[in-house]
Amino acid sequence: MNNPWFKYPFRFVVLMLLQVLVLNNINLGGYIHPYIYVLFILLLPVRLNKNLVLFIAFFTGLTVDYFGNTLGLHAGASVLLAFARPGILSLFFKPIDFGKNEEVSLLKIGLGGFARYTFVLVILHHSALFLFETLDFSNFHYTLLRIGLSSLVTTLGVLIVMVVFTKKK
Amino acid sequence: MYNLLTFLRQYQFFALFVLLEIVSFLLISNSYSYHKSLRFNAVSDLSGNLFNNYNDITSYFSLKIENEELMAENATLRNSLASSFALTDTSFAFSDSLYNYLPAHVISNSVNKQYNFMLVNKGSLHGVEKEMGVISHQGIAGIVIGTSKHYSRIMSVLHKNTRISGRIKKNNQLVNVIWKGENYQKGLVNDIPSHIRLNPGDTIITSGNSLIFPEGIVIGTVIDQTIPDNKSLGEATLAFCTDFNSLQYVYLIKNKMKPEQDSLINSNVQ
Numbered sequence: 253m254n255n256p257w258f259k260y261p262f263r264f265v266v267l268m269l270l271q272v273l274v275l276n277n278i279n280l281g282g283y284i285h286p287y288i289y290v291l292f293i294l295l296l297p298v299r300l301n302k303n304l305v306l307f308i309a310f311f312t313g314l315t316v317d318y319f320g321n322t323l324g325l326h327a328g329a330s331v332l333l334a335f336a337r338p339g340i341l342s343l344f345f346k347p348i349d350f351g352k353n354e355e356v357s358l359l360k361i362g363l364g365g366f367a368r369y370t371f372v373l374v375i376l377h378h379s380a381l382f383l384f385e386t387l388d389f390s391n392f393h394y395t396l397l398r399i400g401l402s403s404l405v406t407t408l409g410v411l412i413v414m415v416v417f418t419k420k421k
Numbered sequence: 422m423y424n425l426l427t428f429l430r431q432y433q434f435f436a437l438f439v440l441l442e443i444v445s446f447l448l449i450s451n452s453y454s455y456h457k458s459l460r461f462n463a464v465s466d467l468s469g470n471l472f473n474n475y476n477d478i479t480s481y482f483s484l485k486i487e488n489e490e491l492m493a494e495n496a497t498l499r500n501s502l503a504s505s506f507a508l509t510d511t512s513f514a515f516s517d518s519l520y521n522y523l524p525a526h527v528i529s530n531s532v533n534k535q536y537n538f539m540l541v542n543k544g545s546l547h548g549v550e551k552e553m554g555v556i557s558h559q560g561i562a563g564i565v566i567g568t569s570k571h572y573s574r575i576m577s578v579l580h581k582n583t584r585i586s587g588r589i590k591k592n593n594q595l596v597n598v599i600w601k602g603e604n605y606q607k608g609l610v611n612d613i614p615s616h617i618r619l620n621p622g623d624t625i626i627t628s629g630n631s632l633i634f635p636e637g638i639v640i641g642t643v644i645d646q647t648i649p650d651n652k653s654l655g656e657a658t659l660a661f662c663t664d665f666n667s668l669q670y671v672y673l674i675k676n677k678m679k680p681e682q683d684s685l686i687n688s689n690v691q
Contacts (some may be wrong), residue, residue: 310445322449324447324450331442
């Protein structure tokens, strides 16, 4: 289970199935669209080559696009998330030392730290996503509400997944 | 040249970011216009298969409601059988049928985006072509924009580029129906001539002008009309008759006279 060649593809497939088959069908008043697949990019090893992370994020977004008929939309938003990730990591967790293949984890940075890290990046991702989706500023308050509510729900979902799947020590 | 290369090396992370964003934008811009999506839509059997398997499981949950709706539709169809009418004059009847209806099962659908699409389990093998109209038993549903062997992709009426030519049923005035991207139950009727007054509940039907939909298919009913203050064309909100969120079975409409009508239209434009 700790072999990265198994762990990451497995996580990718599980998150994609969760996103495409379950979460994409959720529609709460037209405002709330959770996109928990971003967890895959959030959990890539901290010291992984930054360019590689960009490519992985692009491919991850493209997969969601492929199943949601939104070619390019999630790819663009995910690349933006991957671009901002190193900056946010060093901003919040500069004093913390991460090992070679280590990921951000609840044990390392705590629930509060993880929530901050997730929320900032998710807001960025969702802003790009919903703004590019409408490309229209006439209903800006509606778009803002979608961004805000969806970011909250996505962050909450990510934290629940993390708490459930973190091994207790 | 050498300077450019060193510059790119130094800022390769940023350069790569910009490059990938540009690629994404090019992809987005291709999918956001109706005509471009007709040209670029490659539907694959891969995503179709995944949704089909998933739908095999989930469709059991709504069997009961589906059955009731099919019963209701059977009743309507029986009412329109030739045997239900007294034959009067057959001298002007078409010897050939004008429209073919192909039933299909919706295997993937969305209502919560600004540009919604559906996937159905009939494709080019079954005779589906681009620009065929799609209706449900409740009313209008969308337009086919891409086909693979076994599946077709449909641009839902809930798509910001959809524009359906409609007609006010009570006085035959031509209007257009669009969707603004908010509530999936409500559309917008525009281009209403300023002297026309609509009442809540008035029915809007397809005009038959577009060659995609036959005339007289229900689009929705008027909720309320905004009276234009100057001489401009008026608008009205509309409740769609089709419940897009629970759409399971649809009919794809093949217009048998379309090639003939198209060639006639094109020959007139010189």
